Amino acid sequence: MKRRKLLQTLALASGSMLLPVGCNSWVAKEVKGLSNRKRLITIFLRGAIDGLNVVVPHQESDYYEARPTIAIPYPGEKAGAIDLDGFFGLHPALADILPLWKQKTLAFIYNSGSPDGTRSHFDAQDYMESGTPGIKSTSDGWMNRLLARLPQDRPTQAVNVGNTTPKILQGKMPIANLSPGANSTRPISIDRPRISSAFELMYGGQDSLSKAYQEGIKARSIILEELKQEMMSANRNAGTVNQFVDDAAEVAQLIVSDARTQLAFMEVGGWDTHIAQKQVFNRSLPNLGKGLATLVQGLGSVYSDTVIVVISEFGRTVKENGNNGTDHGHGNVMWLLGGGVRGGKVYHQWSGLTESELYEGRDLPVNIDFRDAIAHVLQEHLSISNQDLGYIFPQYQLASNLNFLR
Template identity: 35%
Template sequence: MTQGMDRRGFLRGGLALGCSAAAFPLLSHATFASAPFDHRLVVVILRGAMDGLDVVRPAGDPRLRRWRPDLAATEGPALDGFWQLHPQLSGLMPLWQAGELGAVQAVSTPYRDKRSHFDGQDLLEAGTAMDTPAGLYRDGWLNRLLQGVPGAEAKTAFAIGREALPILGGPAPVQRWAPDTDMRVSPQARRLLEQLYEADAPFHAAASTALELTEMMTEPDDAAMMAGGDAPAMAVPLPPEAPKPGPEVAAFARFAAERLREDTRIVALSLGGWDTHAGQAGSIRRPLANLQQLILELRAGLGPVWGKTAFVAMTEFGRTVRQNGSAGTDHGTGGAMITAGGAIRGGKVLGRWPGLAAGDLYAGRDLMPTGDVRAVAAWVLHALMGVDKARLEQTVFPGLRMEPNPGIV
């Protein structure tokens, strides 16, 4: 093999390197093209319907414990005189105090009454209304955003994870990456790749990152970790009593940080495990650990770029106000969003609080939504990227009426 061999041709040629091509999605010059804006956006879909009343607790409302005698029994760190954070997220309190963590309560998509995970997530990622004709929009709202951004062919967005992310689906080009289930690279192949990219600093760094991630995801005790054993070493240690995050969380965060420190501007991924119908006090701890670790790893990995970053986590709907007979909660309506990053105005819980009196509940059972998830996202895009309000209301989120600016960014 000659030294002048084309690098991209080498990968496209399908040489048997003993590793999935998914380990090297970034070895393309297009990935490093310029972006038309300098801020970064991380959107996380919390699949399964996160219980916003448990994560961001209205502890100052005396009705909370009446509706939830078990779930509200423990005290979490106080955010202010009314709100508490779930104790599993205590590690995020330094961000709250620094104004780098926030929340929006009593929000939802336009989805109502049917409470199906599949339909709710479809609407959340499409960014449309319930009365939008089926099939009219076959792309996600982040992809529609990219379609109108000058230089969108630069591929400034990444979809991270194994499952589909319809939020980025559509004609605008995006990059995709997932830690493959079998990405082992032989020592000979590793040496070959290192020599091949040695003279090209950006490509050498990208290949090294991909190779490190393959090793992280294929340690001999992977099966034990998936069954609940120890996870790989993380950049940010967890308290010993906390549940360990899933083994992919650090890989997701590290890969996202690597790209966002370069020219990628938008990253989308999803975290599951939020469908807490039974034993919620225990079952919600692992997904909360994943969320906390993702935020902390991103903050550590992004360094100074964190100051330009907005992190927005959203879910398909909230959960019932009253705990059920299995000490869990069922599918509801109003819920919460979690925001983080140096680009957001944190240190406060936004949203108009509807109250927990029986007459204040939606359908007599759910938190009444007083805000639209799409409006929150639209204001982030408007402030972060300068997207025109008319385009946000008519194209990115068709039919949306942006409410007064909540001052989230």
């Protein structure tokens, strides 16, 4: 108790901008003005996940006709979907996130995606990350531009899990990386002051290498302190071999203990299921579900100030292909999680699966621009002004009247 008091005093003494390094999460949460800051976590499912088998339209007979071998059976049947609302059901391998649905903090947006029709993974991902579908020349990502419009409090205000910076976070604002997997806090040479002070002389300038180096040093000291503290604590899934689950635990830890961390980005690959989709889903979806559940659990009370958006570059063909898989399609399902999300609901402009209703006769149409959903989060959750929204999503007019936040 004494320690807690001391840390609180230190935190207040050092001003509202800086927390004492190494302070515990419960202290950070109690320091007013920092703890209730709104957070956004974006999780990108690379490879184009098949939304139709994640949120299953089990009342649609066309669905079962189009997918004789890979359709998820009716609720109640063996390995059947878990019914959500009488029309849609959840893939059974995602049972870990069902409690969030029941708690009404998990929602889906059907027939959503990018208005651009490309079926190239790389273009479609770039467009979703730059926030400017159809425009290739955009060099920065919308989360970086968003960071530029948030109150400044560097350097771990935005964290990326991964050793390379994805397009969505590229741009003029510095961001921090968290090494994926279990090794992020293992000591490396640069942790030794003798080495870092020597390199400080070399990378003290304003060139891009120096800037990256300096941001790295700042971010690492914070990440190390915060993660080491609770590395072995109960909310970390000891012994798990799944990287996403580990990473989710670390991101939650970092957000909870470092009140500055406001934006985070994670990615999970491996959804390009041209073949044997059933097996891939049965292997990968449980990890995804478990990771999301771990993230929510780790965030604790901060979950109420957090929105988690799960997106993928495009959906997949309604019909299965010749190899028990699906090919590149168009519209898809977005996932939304968060204490402020009006969940327990599938938001959609569903138009059925008959060929005449499909995009180019084969794919789910995009009736809801992914930016409509994100813009709603930016405006209502992160209090981004109309003007700033125009900066984050240039050449975009808010089109839908989505209203999924409390």
